Amino acid sequence: VCASPAQVVVVGSGFAGFYAARRLAQILPRDVAEVTMVSATDNLTYSPLLPEVAAGRLDPRRIAVPLHGSLRCSRILQGRVEDIDFENRSVRVAGGEQMSLSYDRLVLATGSVTRELPTPGLSKTGLGLKTLAEGQFVHDHVLQQMQLADTTTDPALRRGRLTFVVVGAGYAGTETAAQLQRMTQKLLASFPRLSAEDLRWVLVDLNTMVLPELGPRLGRYALRLLRRRGMDIRLGTTVTAMRPGEVKLSDGTVLPSHTVLWTVGVTPPPLVAELGLPERRGRLVVDEYLKLRDDVWAAGDSAATTDPYGREGRDYPPTAQHAQRQGLVIARNVAASLGVGTPKPYRHRDLGLVADLGGTKAVAKPLGVPLTGLIAKVVTKGYHLVAIPHRANRLRVAADWLINLVSRPMPTQLGHVQPAAAQLRSEYSKP
Numbered sequence: 001v002c003a004s005p006a007q008v009v010v011v012g013s014g015f016a017g018f019y020a021a022r023r024l025a026q027i028l029p030r031d032v033a034e035v036t037m038v039s040a041t042d043n044l045t046y047s048p049l050l051p052e053v054a055a056g057r058l059d060p061r062r063i064a065v066p067l068h069g070s071l072r073c074s075r076i077l078q079g080r081v082e083d084i085d086f087e088n089r090s091v092r093v094a095g096g097e098q099m100s101l102s103y104d105r106l107v108l109a110t111g112s113v114t115r116e117l118p119t120p121g122l123s124k125t126g127l128g129l130k131t132l133a134e135g136q137f138v139h140d141h142v143l144q145q146m147q148l149a150d151t152t153t154d155p156a157l158r159r160g161r162l163t164f165v166v167v168g169a170g171y172a173g174t175e176t177a178a179q180l181q182r183m184t185q186k187l188l189a190s191f192p193r194l195s196a197e198d199l200r201w202v203l204v205d206l207n208t209m210v211l212p213e214l215g216p217r218l219g220r221y222a223l224r225l226l227r228r229r230g231m232d233i234r235l236g237t238t239v240t241a242m243r244p245g246e247v248k249l250s251d252g253t254v255l256p257s258h259t260v261l262w263t264v265g266v267t268p269p270p271l272v273a274e275l276g277l278p279e280r281r282g283r284l285v286v287d288e289y290l291k292l293r294d295d296v297w298a299a300g301d302s303a304a305t306t307d308p309y310g311r312e313g314r315d316y317p318p319t320a321q322h323a324q325r326q327g328l329v330i331a332r333n334v335a336a337s338l339g340v341g342t343p344k345p346y347r348h349r350d351l352g353l354v355a356d357l358g359g360t361k362a363v364a365k366p367l368g369v370p371l372t373g374l375i376a377k378v379v380t381k382g383y384h385l386v387a388i389p390h391r392a393n394r395l396r397v398a399a400d401w402l403i404n405l406v407s408r409p410m411p412t413q414l415g416h417v418q419p420a421a422a423q424l425r426s427e428y429s430k431p
């Protein structure tokens with residue numbers, strides 16, 4: 001009589017979970033293990049292109065890589081893991097029907113949610129950009145502000161509608177501010193009562209540079225470019241309070257604005273803290289094999305492991321680049337624990353980042369080589385096309401980009417996303 005196959009459960013279908021599950025299903029024979037993917041979403045959201053969704057240059061579905069059709073797992077369950085019982089080796093799943101799922105091997109790849117600070121008004125007024133719903137909502141919201149500004153005859157109200165504040169000048173905030181600013185500038189032609197002088201984009205960060213991830217040279221290039229485009233960039237500055245129609249900055253300025261896009265970093269979802277396991281900066285501490293404890297591994301934004309190539313004692317940064325590769329290493333190590341292959345430690349030297357600044361401009365640092373302008377743009381687009389892990393998505397993204405070359409984005413709000421779904425406090429971070 002054959003022993004029944006081991007149950008391998010992967011939680012989270014982001015970069016780490018998706019690549020782990022896909023590789024596990026490839027390398028583990030069915031009689032050795034059954035792989036189950038449990039995720040709150042039915043797709044891998046290719047978040048590096050979320051700024052393009054917000055700017056209306058990509059349809060949201062283009063960057064949603066479907067789990068069904070891409071993964072050959074035994075089972076794909078859409079639901080949220082609410083609790084893990086390590087002693088009895090089971091996870092409690094909510095959403096659809098409540099169920100308890102037993103595991104022999106568990107992979108935790110729950111990613112991250114937007115980091116909130118105790119800034120007054122933030123949880124009600126701030127907009128995040130971590131999920132597809134948020135990306136679509138931000139797009140609709142900005143268009144709605146243009147529409148409302150076009151309707152009013154009061155110059156002060158118009159000014160308030162057309163003042164957009166982005167907090168955080170890392171890659172997510174800078175790319176999004178740059179691309180949305182270009183979108184609003186281009187769409188002025190469709191709102192003849194609005195003028196370029198009415199539009200005001202403000203990017204603030206406590207840091208003293210933009211795009212710190214790409215180093216000072218590229219940061220300076222991006223700063224000059226965006227200031228030339230008319231963006232009001234205030235470094236060493238943050239938002240101290242906000243409410244609809246008013247945003248206070250730490251330099252004393254009070255801006256009339258209905259839009260605060262909050263991109264000040266990420267933190268793992270509450271489930272991670274509730275596990276009561278050792279953490280570093282909120283992330284679960286794993287060893288170099290990405291092992292968390294007996295028969296449990298963790299990777300991606302939710303997990304912390306020391307980066308031997310980084311600054312002394314630093315963990316690998318929370319990027320897709322690492323999450324994806326950690327997923328592959330976890331697959332190998334889980335398989336090895338089931339007698340298939342040998343384990344391997346996670347080691348990866350950062351390959352650099354890319355940031356699309358809209359128009360023909362971008363900055364990129366592939367393998368440490370700093371690139372700007374059109375060449376960086378080509379590298380950025382090419383990189384994403386190769387990195388999207390599904391041919392159907394790749395084709396559709398390429399098609400949208402080709403169309404964008406000959407046609408400007410259409411000023412239509414879909415209105416499908418309810419404000420509650422796009423509020424900063426996302427579904428996964430609700431207590």
Ligand SMILES: Cc1cc2nc3c(=O)[nH]c(=O)nc-3n(C[C@H](O)[C@H](O)[C@H](O)COP(=O)(O)OP(=O)(O)OC[C@H]3O[C@@H](n4cnc5c(N)ncnc54)[C@H](O)[C@@H]3O)c2cc1C
Nearest residue numbers: 012013014015016040048081111300301318319320321323
């Ligand atoms: C706007 C933006 C731009 C970015 N640009 C880049 C870039 O250019 N390059 C780069 O390398 N990185 C970039 N990143 C960072 C990158 O997206 C993340 O580092 C990466 O997504 C982390 O992957 P992950 O698998 O750890 O988690 P995630 O991709 O966050 O996925 C986590 C998954 O877990 C699921 N989940 C969470 N909690 C539960 C639960 N309790 N139960 C079930 N499922 C759960 C979620 O639904 C999701 O499917 C960007 C991020 C953003 C937001």
